[in-house]
Amino acid sequence: MINQLVEKIKKTGAPIVAGLDPMLSYVPEHILKKSLQEFGETLEGAADAIWQFNKGIIDCIYDLIPAVKPQIAMYEQFGAEGVRAFQKTVDYCHEKGLIVIGDIKRGDIGSTSAAYAAGHLGKTVVGGSRISAFGEDFATVNPYLGTDGIQPFIDVCREENKGLFILVKTSNPSSGEFQDREIDGRPLYEYVGEKVAEWGAQHMGDTYSYIGAVVGATYPQVGKIMRRAMPNTYILVPGYGAQGGKGADLVHYFNEDGLGAIVNSSRGIIAAYKQEAYAQFGPLHYADAARQAVLAMIADIDGALQAAK
């Protein structure tokens, strides 16, 4: 799957992933009203609204980018109905040829991680049948429990040709509270990154490993260090746009081959119509605004990479 991701990044020229993290407040009135009229002010109504919202966006951007990253929390908050909307979103993105990174940040003791891995990346066994429950292509995972919480995910990735992005340094303001704590003079995230590179070395695609890392756009110095420390690790970079990251900050997350990183933007794309720069589209054309925001992001990152050459 990492090979496919690299191929698609080369083909689109867009090392970009659109974060499908819909909040009800992003959903334009005409969509929300219709869903709530049909299903009432219920979790089902909310789930339908975010699914319709997603569909509009996917239809308008799928040809520009290699991948999407739905954040499952935004669906799970609507209960089982929301989780079904997550499933439908994954399926629809696959129909449109997009690679799906499930932003699930799961991680638990071995037997429990195995259940998450089966459900999200592999197959669940029911009687004599093996059934794909969610079927994302990649998943984000949390490393706090150590190797035996990660290994079941790696095993499923190997069997099913899938991949991971393991949290190393997250994009949020207080990420340093534990991640930056120094151990023998080096921060914890470096130890986690080393471990990711170690796991990754045993699970290689053609040039990159299918065990990747998450390093936030909001800490460009960390990106630079971790890029060098993990040359064959693909880095998923959240925090672009709404969280403050800019293209120029991100060049050091990439290798000299122009690969090695994929940058996520969520709000900046899917709620673009709410920004001044794209206000002319209005709520009715929210998906066209998203397309423009993707084009601008591609130009920003490409420009920064060209300038750095």
Place this chain on the structure above:
Amino acid sequence: MINQLVEKIKKTGAPIVAGLDPMLSYVPEHILKKSLQEFGETLEGAADAIWQFNKGIIDCIYDLIPAVKPQIAMYEQFGAEGVRAFQKTVDYCHEKGLIVIGDIKRGDIGSTSAAYAAGHLGKTVVGGSRISAFGEDFATVNPYLGTDGIQPFIDVCREENKGLFILVKTSNPSSGEFQDREIDGRPLYEYVGEKVAEWGAQHMGDTYSYIGAVVGATYPQVGKIMRRAMPNTYILVPGYGAQGGKGADLVHYFNEDGLGAIVNSSRGIIAAYKQEAYAQFGPLHYADAARQAVLAMIADIDGALQAAK
């Protein structure tokens, strides 16, 4: 909610939580067959089987214990249908008067943690309605992202009278890989525990905080240290039974008032009928075996606490 938990522990004399972590392989043939006949070899069939399995167990143990802890991974592996079985399990436990600890180990950047917190512990806003999606009483959370990943959970707990158990030292074999790394001579989990105690001090019930900690039964020395370091923190102790923890190992997780800890057993209770000690019950009476295992666990822990007095 922490006051209610303490009250129920006193009333039942059982500082015990039953982990409702059903695997299909635990479900006796007569239940599994019925569900798969009705719904086919589908995720729906599997979800129905684990729900029926749970119901049988809950009916047989609800009067003995204060709380249950469903592990959401075991449901999520069956997709949206599985998540609905999780919801039904939470609701049914509430009907039976049990406190529900959602073992979800979520944790993300602020806005995302807020969505998890709303869905699992609070209310989700849909139009003019505020709807409870899952409605657990407590949730487990992962601290790797630091304060701003935890704060949204704390905010919802304060508003909704709920509680948390934050991972400090987990029960799995490789938990030490990152959690034991020494920072200025002290392991990371101590820093996390300090932070938990700090958050907890600002969010107190009558004698204990509603911001609790997870410390695994498999590291009794750590339990002893963390008990002293966080005197007002309730400790959720996984890893009893199947993972290797015994009553005698656990006395130091408790305060002198006999409170301060609640010990989880999952497989050891719900799959008791598969153990030699309870084999006489057979698959048909799996729930009676679970009841016997709960009684034995109460006796084991009570005996250890009495012996330590």
